[in-house]
Amino acid sequence: VSTTVGIDIGGTKLLAVVLDADGVIVREQLAPSPIEFDAVVAAIAQEINALVDTTGAGAAGLGIAGMVDRNGVVAYAPNMPGLRRAPVRAAVEERITVPLAVDNDANVAALGEARYGSAAGRRDVLLVTLGTGIGGGLVLDGDLYRGAHGYAGEIGHFMVDIDGPLCACGARGHWEAIASGSALDRMTREVVASGGGHAILDAAGGDPSAVTGEHAGLAARAGDAAALDVIARLGDGVALGLAGLCNILDPEAVVISGGLIELGDLLMGPVRERFAHHLEATAFRPAIEVEAARLGARAGAVGAAVMARELL
Numbered sequence: 001v002s003t004t005v006g007i008d009i010g011g012t013k014l015l016a017v018v019l020d021a022d023g024v025i026v027r028e029q030l031a032p033s034p035i036e037f038d039a040v041v042a043a044i045a046q047e048i049n050a051l052v053d054t055t056g057a058g059a060a061g062l063g064i065a066g067m068v069d070r071n072g073v074v075a076y077a078p079n080m081p082g083l084r085r086a087p088v089r090a091a092v093e094e095r096i097t098v099p100l101a102v103d104n105d106a107n108v109a110a111l112g113e114a115r116y117g118s119a120a121g122r123r124d125v126l127l128v129t130l131g132t133g134i135g136g137g138l139v140l141d142g143d144l145y146r147g148a149h150g151y152a153g154e155i156g157h158f159m160v161d162i163d164g165p166l167c168a169c170g171a172r173g174h175w176e177a178i179a180s181g182s183a184l185d186r187m188t189r190e191v192v193a194s195g196g197g198h199a200i201l202d203a204a205g206g207d208p209s210a211v212t213g214e215h216a217g218l219a220a221r222a223g224d225a226a227a228l229d230v231i232a233r234l235g236d237g238v239a240l241g242l243a244g245l246c247n248i249l250d251p252e253a254v255v256i257s258g259g260l261i262e263l264g265d266l267l268m269g270p271v272r273e274r275f276a277h278h279l280e281a282t283a284f285r286p287a288i289e290v291e292a293a294r295l296g297a298r299a300g301a302v303g304a305a306v307m308a309r310e311l312l
């Protein structure tokens with residue numbers, strides 16, 4: 001049986017798919033996600049058992065928004081405080097009848113996009129998830145790169161500016177602090193606080209304390225210069241980190257996923273232009289494509305199901 005179950009679990013929801021041998025999603029289920037260890041384990045096991053019973057799937061894969069070691073132990077999950085040094089794989093396997101592989105959600109999303117998404121068929125792919133924070137996954141020479149302990153790909157905490165803004169992790173100048181959704185929130189509020197960005201403030205209903213990056217997106221779509229400038233500066237921040245990573249890794253393609261891709265070309269235009277500017281020797285090397293993710297919110301679940309095939 002080459003049909004497998006893939007599950008992607010974050011702080012709020014659990015998405016489960018069943019993927020056949022051709023990469024077609026034959027079943028899909030969305031459920032709320034608990035955050036305490038016992039409840040998380042029970043919810044995952046219940047989904048896997050139900051999908052194995054109805055489809056005959058032979059293995060399951062799980063992507064979790066956290067740092068996952070090579071034994072399927074979640075060391076730390078920022079949105080699920082009940083998971084600290086939590087032996088998720090062992091606990092779920094006690095309750096199911098198929099083997100289970102567990103990895104970080106961005107890692108499995110990279111695998112999904114590299115097999116069936118916008119980087120299908122490419123062997124060296126960098127996936128960057130631009131959400132509230134920045135996650136990442138590396139597919140190198142055709143396989144997911146996990147690192148010695150399983151923690152590779154934590155690219156959001158790569159330092160790009162020693163004097164830069166504070167990161168959610170408490171350090172200063174990490175890429176996530178200048179290129180994520182929370183960075184866009186901060187930059188947008190700074191523009192409004194400095195007395196500019198009237199269209200941004202209007203989009204927020206006139207309340208400065210309600211301003212977020214989404215209001216910059218709305219005002220930018222309407223052509224507001226201050227909003228376009230904020231998003232262009234965010235794009236430069238994204239491009240700066242991408243160029244540093246691509247100087248190290250030399251991938252065939254970069255895939256950008258996460259909530260910020262809803263900005264479309266407003267963001268991707270500046271990212272591509274500034275990426276070419278920051279990358280080493282751009283004029284003397286093959287172009288590295290920077291593409292928006294095609295699988296969208298399903299990338300992690302599809303990738304988890306791809307990862308499960310290794311167990312068959």
Ligand SMILES: [Zn+2]
Pocket residue numbers: 156157167168169170171174176
């Ligand atoms: Zn950080």
